Amino acid sequence: xxxxxxxxxxxxxxxxxxxxxxxxxxxxxxxxxxxxxxxxxxxxxxxxxxxxxxxxxxxxxxxxxxxxxxxxxxxxxxxxxxxxxxxxxxxxxxxxxxxxxxxxxxxxxxxxxxxxxxxxxxxxxxxxxxxxxxxxxxxxxxxxxxxxxxxxxxxxxxxxxxxxxxxxxxxxxxxxxxxxxxxxxxxxxxxxxxxxxxxxxxxxxxxxxxxxxxxxxxxxxxxxxxxxxxxxxxxxxxxxxxxxxxxxxxxxxxxxxxxxxxxxxxxxxxx
Amino acid sequence: xxxxxxxxxxxxxxxxxxxxxxxxxxxxxxxxxxxxxxxxxxxxxxxxxxxxxxxxxxxxxxxxxxxxxxxxxxxxxxxxxxxxxxxxxxxxxxxxxxxxxxxxxxxxxxxxxxxxxxxxxxxxxxxxxxxxxxxxxxxxxxxxxxxxxxxxxxxxxxxxxxxxxxxxxxxxxxxxxxxxxxxxxxxxxxxxxxxxxxxxxxxxxxxxxxxxxxxxxxxxxxxxxxxxxxxxxxxxxxxxxxxxxxxxxxxxxxxxxxxxxxxxxxxxxxxxxxxxxxxxxxxxxxxxxxxxxxxxxxxxxxxxxxxxxxxxxxxxxxxxxxxxxxxxxxxxxxxxxxxxxxxxxxxxxxxxxxxxxxxx
Numbered sequence: 001x002x003x004x005x006x007x008x009x010x011x012x013x014x015x016x017x018x019x020x021x022x023x024x025x026x027x028x029x030x031x032x033x034x035x036x037x038x039x040x041x042x043x044x045x046x047x048x049x050x051x052x053x054x055x056x057x058x059x060x061x062x063x064x065x066x067x068x069x070x071x072x073x074x075x076x077x078x079x080x081x082x083x084x085x086x087x088x089x090x091x092x093x094x095x096x097x098x099x100x101x102x103x104x105x106x107x108x109x110x111x112x113x114x115x116x117x118x119x120x121x122x123x124x125x126x127x128x129x130x131x132x133x134x135x136x137x138x139x140x141x142x143x144x145x146x147x148x149x150x151x152x153x154x155x156x157x158x159x160x161x162x163x164x165x166x167x168x169x170x171x172x173x174x175x176x177x178x179x180x181x182x183x184x185x186x187x188x189x190x191x192x193x194x195x196x197x198x199x200x201x202x203x204x205x206x207x208x209x210x211x212x213x214x215x216x217x218x219x220x221x222x223x224x225x226x227x228x229x230x231x232x233x234x235x236x237x238x239x240x241x242x243x244x245x246x247x248x249x250x251x252x253x254x255x256x257x258x259x260x261x262x263x264x265x266x267x268x269x270x271x
Numbered sequence: 272x273x274x275x276x277x278x279x280x281x282x283x284x285x286x287x288x289x290x291x292x293x294x295x296x297x298x299x300x301x302x303x304x305x306x307x308x309x310x311x312x313x314x315x316x317x318x319x320x321x322x323x324x325x326x327x328x329x330x331x332x333x334x335x336x337x338x339x340x341x342x343x344x345x346x347x348x349x350x351x352x353x354x355x356x357x358x359x360x361x362x363x364x365x366x367x368x369x370x371x372x373x374x375x376x377x378x379x380x381x382x383x384x385x386x387x388x389x390x391x392x393x394x395x396x397x398x399x400x401x402x403x404x405x406x407x408x409x410x411x412x413x414x415x416x417x418x419x420x421x422x423x424x425x426x427x428x429x430x431x432x433x434x435x436x437x438x439x440x441x442x443x444x445x446x447x448x449x450x451x452x453x454x455x456x457x458x459x460x461x462x463x464x465x466x467x468x469x470x471x472x473x474x475x476x477x478x479x480x481x482x483x484x485x486x487x488x489x490x491x492x493x494x495x496x497x498x499x500x501x502x503x504x505x506x507x508x509x510x511x512x513x514x515x516x517x518x519x520x521x522x523x524x525x526x527x528x529x530x531x532x533x534x535x536x537x538x539x540x541x542x543x544x545x546x547x548x549x550x551x552x553x554x555x556x557x558x559x560x561x562x563x564x565x566x567x568x569x570x571x572x573x574x575x576x577x578x579x580x581x582x583x584x585x586x587x588x589x590x591x592x593x594x595x596x597x598x599x600x601x602x603x604x605x606x607x608x609x610x611x612x613x614x615x616x617x618x619x620x621x622x623x624x625x626x627x628x629x630x631x
Binding site (some may be wrong): 047243251258261265 | 502504505506560564565
């Protein structure tokens with residue numbers, strides 16, 4: 001894919017800009033999504049290249065300070081809310097690179113719309129999302145470096161593989177009924193996580209997530225998705241999607257079978 | 272089938288590939304060394320003329336000697352008439368290997384099953400058509416000239432792995448084959464143009480890349496061994512790591528893409544091939560899952576112990592000799608054949624790294 005490398009470089013730059021803009025709230029900001037997944041799975045090799053233009057940041061609203069307001073901090077750094085989608089929390093860098101601010105459903109306050117209720121921050125400053133609760137618990141600081149060789153880096157809280165798995169499973173599982181919103185790459189990202197993380201290590205963290213009140217429900221639901229979408233077999237929806245992501249460049253059958261076995265292994269380790 | 276019959280049949284096949292308005296004409300030649308002339312005409316005007324060499328059957332060695340003979344005739348005709356028409360080979364049936372050889376030498380050919388290659392520069396004409404892949408007229412019960420079987424495996428590997436000169440009894444000895452089988456195979460390979468031997472003397476030269484290609488086609492790895500597909504869900508490299516740590520006492524040797532990694536890595540290995548005396552036990556030791564589709568490891572119980580000959584160690588695992596890996600890849604699935612050719616190129620450039628001298 002021409003330009004794919006460049007996209008990753010620009011996405012990383014936009015991430016560092018956003019984190020710098022939110023410096024005052026640094027302890028409450030956690031990197032999730034594909035960029036976090038690649039930080040954990042970079043040592044394993046896969047047939048399809050790492051590719052994402054998005055940076056996804058989860059906000060721990062519990063400890064979030066009042067100053068500066070999220071919308072002020074982002075705007076001051078040159079970000080604007082995406083004028084096309086008009087979605088809450090869908091920020092765009094001056095170069096047009098998306099940076100999403102998201103608050104776990106459990107911490108997003110009342111209201112059923114997509115915006116958040118975390119005053120005094122604006123309700124459009126971030127978007128509520130299900131399944132991110134695990135990222136509040138399973139995370140640790142990592143030094144994240146710029147990819148364009150300018151030597152820039154930031155220490156960022158990065159969600160762990162278990163939390164990233166829970167979040168991706170929610171993203172997939174909640175879109176099963178709206179197939180046009182399903183993306184094969186999300187299932188392939190789950191395959192990446194399962195390949196690159198030892199099953200025992202993953203199971204250990206998931207047990208901790210099940211023991212925490214904040215993440216218990218999201219994690220339980222995620223394990224139902226694991227069963228239904230992956231462990232059920234290589235023909236299950238998630239397994240098929242993960243394989244399909246490698247169509248033409250990799251080995252779809254091998255990926256579908258592998259992700260299903262790894263999902264079964266994870267559930268056995270938790271049983 | 273007489274030579275005349277096969278020429279007519281082959282020219283009918285050629286006619287069938289041509290567009291409307293084009294005709295194939297066969298005429299007798301006045302030249303004693305030319306079997307016939309073949310003319311391509313378009314709306315009655317001549318486009319191309321070939322002098323035809325007709326052969327009922329043909330071996331590699333025949334092709335090589337024909338190339339010399341035709342070069343000589345061309346030179347002589349050119350001296351007599353200023354211009355010599357190109358030559359064309361017509362036979363009953365041409366194997367893939369011989370077709371490849373002819374194309375490589377830019378020789379046009381037609382056979383009675385419809386394998387066709389006509390190539391000319393003036394005017395520019397290229398006709399290429401595939402016919403049968405096996406000789407439909409080959410008599411029943413005739414020996415199938417093939418490198419299938421245990422003695423062939425032992426000797427092909429030895430002929431590749433040992434630098435000549437090598438006498439036939441020496442070959443039998445290093446290969447672990449009988450002297451009788453060695454003489455038969457050497458005669459056969461000499462006829463096929465795959466090795467040279469001094470009369471009653473030693474083997475002086477072996478076309479080992481072609482020999483390995485032939486062996487891989489006559490005894491493709493997945494047919495010649497009993498195999499089963501397995502999956503290591505964390506990928507092929509994880510198999511290497513586990514194999515390096517295994518304390519299993521059983522004999523194994525890794526072949527295929529993985530065995531090229533120390534010398535000529537073509538790409539990330541996606542399919543591992545492992546020979547093991549007891550594949551199921553090894554699969555259990557390594558935690559591999561048997562699968563019907565999507566395998567990334569193939570375990571093979573070798574029919575011939577030759578796969579365990581002249582192995583080496585890489586990343587704490589035992590890998591087969593390059594000659595074995597090359598043949599397995601050339602006859603393997605997917606992109607394996609391309610990896611095999613890549614390995615052959617490395618082997619041609621680095622013979623000292625893998626060929627050995629016979630210790631007299």
